[in-house]
Amino acid sequence: xxxxxxxxKHLITATGQRVTLRCSPRSGDLSVYWYQQxxxxxxxxxxxxxxxxxxxxxxxxxxxxxxxxxxxxxxxNLSSLELGDSALYFCASxxxxxxxxxxxxxxxxxxxxxL
Amino acid sequence: ILNVxxxxxxxxxxxxxxxxxxxxxxxxxxxxxHWYRWETAKSPEALFVMTLNGDEKKKGRxxxxxxxxxxxxxxxxxxxxxxxxxxxxxxxxxGNQFYFGTGTSLTVIx
Numbered sequence: 366x367x368x369x370x371x372x373x374k375h376l377i378t379a380t381g382q383r384v385t386l387r388c389s390p391r392s393g394d395l396s397v398y399w400y401q402q403x404x405x406x407x408x409x410x411x412x413x414x415x416x417x418x419x420x421x422x423x424x425x426x427x428x429x430x431x432x433x434x435x436x437x438x439x440x441x442n443l444s445s446l447e448l449g450d451s452a453l454y455f456c457a458s459x460x461x462x463x464x465x466x467x468x469x470x471x472x473x474x475x476x477x478x479x480l
Numbered sequence: 481i482l483n484v485x486x487x488x489x490x491x492x493x494x495x496x497x498x499x500x501x502x503x504x505x506x507x508x509x510x511x512x513x514h515w516y517r518w519e520t521a522k523s524p525e526a527l528f529v530m531t532l533n534g535d536e537k538k539k540g541r542x543x544x545x546x547x548x549x550x551x552x553x554x555x556x557x558x559x560x561x562x563x564x565x566x567x568x569x570x571x572x573x574x575g576n577q578f579y580f581g582t583g584t585s586l587t588v589i590x
Contacts, residue, residue: 367523367525398578407569407580407581407582407583408524408569408571408580409580410577410578410579410580413576420576421575421576421577422576423577423578455523455524457524467529468526468529469514469526470526471523471524471525471526472523473522473523474523
């Protein structure tokens with residue numbers, strides 16, 4: 366158990382809908398990262414937050430957005446869902462802002478299925 | 481999009497064998513190289529974070545080396561055990577971006 370929690374574990378929804386995935390980082394970690402793993406692709410970095418501020422952006426679609434709240438939990442919002450958005454979404458956390466040289470601890474993931 | 485390659489794609493070894501695999505990445509704009517161990521139905525578990533050329537890190541029977549000038553990192557497992565069976569993933573960080581390889585799937589046969 367990494368100490369990072371993600372809810373829900375599974376989510377099934379329809380095309381065009383909007384969903385919110387939630388992540389609580391390890392106690393003391395200020396940075397949160399979101400990743401997507403689709404069936405046909407490897408792990409893709411989406412976005413990083415540090416202490417409430419966006420720090421780095423990867424291959425995140427405009428239909429997706431994220432935020433980190435004062436209590437440091439983070440939410441990833443996915444809207445106008447398409448079939449291709451079906452994937453496993455991981456959240457990870459680390460202590461320091463740069464993240465590049467800091468160990469990241471991954472949560473168990475949320476599996477999103479878009480029908 | 482940068483290319484991070486891992487080889488081999490999969491590997492089957494006998495229990496007790498030592499093995500190694502490679503992660504290749506661009507040699508420019510290097511910031512850090514991460515290694516993860518990823519068991520089926522679980523989430524990636526951090527093994528090493530390497531930042532300096534020539535870095536060598538060790539955790540039990542697993543060790544890793546880094547060559548940033550030529551753009552590669554090796555992961556070694558000494559005396560493989562069945563519980564080492566997993567996918568080993570590397571991630572290259574440059575600036576504010578992370579780029580993952582597709583992993584090496586290791587199966588250790590008892």
